[in-house]
Amino acid sequence: MGVASIRKRFATTSDCSVLIGSQVAAPRLRGSGAELPRVRSLRFQERWTHTSLAEQAEIPVTQTNSLPVYSQEEVTKHCSIEKGVWVTYKGGVYDITDFVTVHPGGDKILLAAGKALEPFWALYGVHEQEHVLEILSEYKVGILRAEDSKKDDIKSADPYSTDPTRHPALIVNSVKPFNAEPPPVILTDNYITPTDIFFKRNHLPVPRIDPKTYRLEIEGLPGGTVSLTLDDLKTLFPKRTLIATIQCAGNRRSEMNKVKQVKGLNWGIAAISNAKWSGAYLRDVLYHYGFSPEVAAKARHVQFEGLDVDVTGTPYGASIPINKAMSEEGDVLLAYQMNGEDLPADHGFPVRAIVPGVVGARNIKWLGKIVISEEESQSHWQQNDYKGFSPGTDWDTVDFKSAPAIQELPVQSAITNLADGSSIDRDMDKVTVKGYAWSGGGREVVRVDVSLDGGKTWHVAKLQSSEEIESSAPSPPPGRAWAWKLWEIEIPLPEGAQELEVVCKAVDSSYNTQPDSVAPIWNLRGVLTNAWHQVRVKVK
Amino acid sequence: MGVASIRKRFATTSDCSVLIGSQVAAPRLRGSGAELPRVRSLRFQERWTHTSLAEQAEIPVTQTNSLPVYSQEEVTKHCSIEKGVWVTYKGGVYDITDFVTVHPGGDKILLAAGKALEPFWALYGVHEQEHVLEILSEYKVGILRAEDSKKDDIKSADPYSTDPTRHPALIVNSVKPFNAEPPPVILTDNYITPTDIFFKRNHLPVPRIDPKTYRLEIEGLPGGTVSLTLDDLKTLFPKRTLIATIQCAGNRRSEMNKVKQVKGLNWGIAAISNAKWSGAYLRDVLYHYGFSPEVAAKARHVQFEGLDVDVTGTPYGASIPINKAMSEEGDVLLAYQMNGEDLPADHGFPVRAIVPGVVGARNIKWLGKIVISEEESQSHWQQNDYKGFSPGTDWDTVDFKSAPAIQELPVQSAITNLADGSSIDRDMDKVTVKGYAWSGGGREVVRVDVSLDGGKTWHVAKLQSSEEIESSAPSPPPGRAWAWKLWEIEIPLPEGAQELEVVCKAVDSSYNTQPDSVAPIWNLRGVLTNAWHQVRVKVK
Known part of the structure; x- marks a missing residue:
């Protein structure tokens, strides 16, 4: 993919600030990793670790003396493809x-142009x-004029310094940013997942x-922009409580990585959790402030910021x-409580959207603005991320406009009490298998099948019954089963088995x-x- | 399974008419084919053919002379398990x-007791x-008294004699009853499937x-039973038109039969079709006749007869x-038109239910009665049929109460232009693959992947765009995509390939x-x- 076609995809304003994210329609980057040395693109696709090297590492400067000196003004001019x-x-x-098209983080790199x-x-x-610095060094073209290179100007305070402390059990x-999941076991x-270990x-x-x-703004209603306080939300509308499971679109990504490396956080099977959420119904709030059939006739999306x-x-x-x-x-829900307490900082204090049955990415935390619109959100995460593609689609051929933004998620299940590669005692009569199952769109899980022989024979697991679940979780109406089902089964240990291939499907x-x-859905x-x-x- | 447990499952009235079907709660039969000679149960499970042998065949009577003679009165007493x-x-x-528990038609056999x-x-x-007569002969215990055995009394007129004529292309x-599908090609x-070849x-x-x-009765509304004429339905309510695909739960059953024989019509891939339906919205009709929040608070199901x-x-x-x-x-919809004309006899004239996104079995034809109820329909087809089970569940272990009645169907697709075992010309540059794709619950098909190598590599098919579809089919709102997508792709013929394993998935x-x-969903x-x-x- 040439620079010309990239040029078409990116709008720039006269002052050279790149229009990406929520400001213009769907900018799009097509990577072309194949043109780069394999070692480099592989490195980029490695699991994102959090070793802080930036402070210690020095760029391996090889030809500094022969490089020209540029002013900040000159650098600033080079702000677009x-x-x-x-x-x-x-x-x-x-x-x-030349690096823009292969940046693993996509078009966000142009923010720094x-x-x-x-x-x-x-x-x-x-x-x-370190390897990020190595790659950067290959693109060095000059030295910044000394007076423009005042460290204090460009060295930012760590924006993560006020992040909350987290539970030590989390994986x-x-x-930075913080992403973690509880141990499957x-x-x-x-x-109800305890708040501290909720992914x-x-x-x-x-x-x-x-x-x-705090103010929550609502745009797109006939009376103009509305601004709510937290107190408004808590007192003007009935408090609703529901139990909903939230799952990240990338849950179980590590299994996809085993087929062929993909881009993203290397989640295990626990980027999913279940909680009790309380707040006001979004629909109650919108009707209160003037949502009407006239608005409904034009509106097609509700955007969250x-x-x-x-x-x-x-x-x-x-x-x-x-x-x-x-x-x-x-x-x-416009939720202000999680498991009976104020939302914690990591989960969106003071207000977040809970969109049950829908991918975590749309359950916006720290909700600041709601926009009733004819258009989808133009954010990077709605337009150029969180979409599914065919296994045959690669970064050279992907067209993000060709796939719908993920909303409802497909049916899911996983085994939580047995780890891959672990052992069980031959003397046990039975193997106990436990796990979770959930489906998007409020579709209730009705059965979980478990196999010890890789899927040749199947046994039906026992779903946790509503009596076993706390009384606040009665059986949901059809299409509104927002919470997962936990399940368990004891299966006789097959005689003489050396290894079990334990499998579940919901x-x-x-x-x-x-x-x-996994390969055919890669x-x-x-x-x-x-x-x-x-x-x-x-x-x- | 013993007679005792069967006894519990079947209610009988004092006059010995068996209560099955819609009259009592969920009677249930558990087959135990394993106890019978294998040849017999296999024969029963063979594809149901329509060769009319009854008229010619004679029962192979072996011991007639030694058997006792019974009156009809005596026979009538033996009317329950x-x-x-x-x-x-x-x-x-x-x-x-002893045959009741292995009758492939289930509990309906008790109607003849x-x-x-x-x-x-x-x-x-x-x-x-012929083999049905052979099996029957094994259970012979006597001769019916001559005066009770007047052929004219027991020989019924053929209830199918007034069935309509059908298109000769149908497979x-x-x-009796009539079940047919169009050739895939x-x-x-x-x-829009032409009405004549709609499955x-x-x-x-x-x-x-x-x-x-014709009268359509509605029960369960506050004012008592309502009785509508066809004219009422056509004139009192706005005429609504929608395009909806209907699929039989048994579509593609023949592929399941290849894994292990199942019970039911041996459908190919064409027990699915798409039509334009017109009629009144059920909700318009029910609200008109008094459906209210009070009714809604108690009602959980709408039954059709x-x-x-x-x-x-x-x-x-x-x-x-x-x-x-x-x-x-x-x-x-309470539909009275199909593809712009009165419903034909085979599709429910004068009125049928169209329940888009839901299995064909709930799209009741020749609709006579609607009941608003706290309960599901107690019919055989709702309670003891049209449900899904684990591959590990057999007729000895099945508990029909353990599974929900099928409503929304899962995502589906099939190849229609290439038959299994057919050939293509080596000289062709490209292979054209065509088919259909559909999903239940109004979930739009967003992609179809096609493989020529059994699923190792995948290509994305072109979905028929709305411009190619007649103008009456604009893009549906989310969750209301009731109609299938037709798709097509041309894929370069792999060099040197002797055989292609063509696969599609939606x-x-x-x-x-x-x-x-198929095996894991058998x-x-x-x-x-x-x-x-x-x-x-x-x-x-």
Whole structure:
């Protein structure tokens, strides 16, 4: 893919600030990793670790003396694909134009065009690795003029310094932003996941919001913009409580990585949790402020914006279809409580959207703005992320416009009490298998099948009955089963078995079931992994 | 399974008429084919053919002379599992008590207890086969007294004699009742399936209804039973038109039969078709006649009864959840037109239910009665049929109460232009693959992947765009995509290939996808076959 076609895809304004994210329609980057040395693209696709190297590491400068010196003014001019993309880092000037198309983080790299990298790297901790610096060094074209290279100007305070402390049991996939999941073995100990170990999926630093000054703005209603206080939300509308499971689109991505490396956090099977949420129904709020048949006739989406922002001030954003938002059966909450207490900072304090049955990415935390619109959210995460593609689609051929934004998720299940590669005692009569099962769109899980022989023979697991679940979880009406089912089964240990291939698959109320294997649902973003979950267990 | 447990399952009244079907709660039969000689149960499970043998065949009578003579009165006493189940056929008396549990037609056999078989066999043409007579002969216990054995009394007129004539292109799976599908190769020639070749799935003879005397009764509303004329339906309510695909739960059952024999019509891939339906919205009608929040608070199901009845007068019946029936997004029709013309006799003239996104079995034809109820329909087809089970569940272990009645169907697709075992020309540059894709619950098909190598590599097919579809089919709102998508792709013929394993799989808007293989979704009733569709094609 040439620079010309990239040029077409990116709008730039006269002052050279790149229009990406929520500001213009769907900018799109097509990677072309195949053109780069394999070692480099592989490195980029490695699991994002959180080792902080940036402070210690020095760029391996080889030809500093022969390089020209540029002013910040000169660097600033190179702020687009058209004009070349230059950045500075610790006194060096880099022309990264050729790197833009292979940046694992996609088009967000253009935010730094013409500027210093430091504040952006502070935001995305994944860059704090030696090999990232190595790659950068290959693009060095000059030295920043000494007077422009005042460290204090470009060195940002760590935007994550006010992130909350987290539970030590969590398995951390990235520190900045913070992404972590509970160990599978404790995930299904409770029907309601304890708040502390509920999986955390942040895209940006956790914003610290004063509940006294917090305002929720609503745009797109006939009377103009509405501004609610937290107190308004709590007192003007009935408090509704529901139990809903939230799952990240990338749950189980690590299994997809085993087929072929994908881009994204290397989640295990626990980027899913279940909680009791309380708040006002979104529909109650919107009707209160003037939502009407006239509005409904034009509106097609409800957009959400978080108060978590990147260095340019662009908030995390997403949208959901209007019918999900307004339906009596949609149960979309503006939640201010989680498991009976104020939302914790990591889960959106003071207010978040709970969109039950829908991918976690649309359950916007730290909710700052709601927009009733004819258009989907134009955010990066709605347009160029969180979409599914064919296994045959790669970064050279992907067209993000060709796939719908993920909303409802497919049927899912996983085994939580047996780890792949673990052992069980030959003297046991029976093997106990436990796990979770859930489906999107309010479709209730109606059956979980478990196999010890890789799927040749199947046994039906016992679903946790509603009596076993706390009384607050009565059987849901059809199409509104927002919470997972925990399940368990004891299966006689097959005589003489050396190894078990333990497999589970769930069936939901639409009789959709999980596909057999991962490869045929592989996709370049590693989302929607819902093949049978398989663990191999040795019998000793 | 012993007679004692069967006894518990069947209620009998004092006059010995067995209460099955819609009259009592869920009678249930558990087969135990394993106890019978294998040859017999296999024969029963063979594809139901429509060869009419009954007229020619004679029962192989071996010991007639030594058998006692019984009066009809005596036979009539043996009308339950408790008292023994006797039947007569052409002057013979048969004690079929032991056969009841292995009857492929399930509990319906008890309708004939104490009576002559002829009128029942006339209703279910599948019995007109020599091996059925052979099996019957094994149960002979006596001779019917000559004066009770007047042929004219027991020989019924053929209840199918007034069935309409059908299109000769149809592939017939059973004549009585009539069940047929179009040849795959013509199925997808039209987005709207021509009425004549729309698949036909009848459970009973086609009732002939005079539109002038036709009445639709509605029970369960506050004002008591309502009775509508056809004219009421056409004039009191706005005429709504929608395009909806209907699929039989048994579509593609023949593929399940290849794994292990199941019970049911041996459908190919064409028990699915798409039509334009016009009528009144069910919700408009129910609100008009007094449906209210008070009714809604108690009601959980809308039951439908057809005017097609068996010999006991029991109608075909089914129900759907109340939220599907009453939702503004449910689009349930009381349809009186198909493709712009009066419904034809085979498709429910004068009125049928169209429940878009839901299994064909709930789209009741020849609709006679609607009941708003707290309960599901208690019909055989709702309670003891059209449900999905684990591959590990057999007729000895099945508990029909353990599974929900099928409503929404899972995502589906099939290849229509290439037949398994066919050949293509080596000289062709490209292979063209065509087919259909559809999903239940109004979930739009968003992608179809096609493989020529059994699923190792995948290509994305072109979905028929809305411009290519007649103008009456604009893009549907989310969750209301009731119609299938036709698709097509040209893939370069792999060099040197001797054989192609052509595979398709669809993805719907919830990103559910089809499972890889049939065996893990096998179930004893052979429903819900939605694994990848695969055809092997030789390259010559």
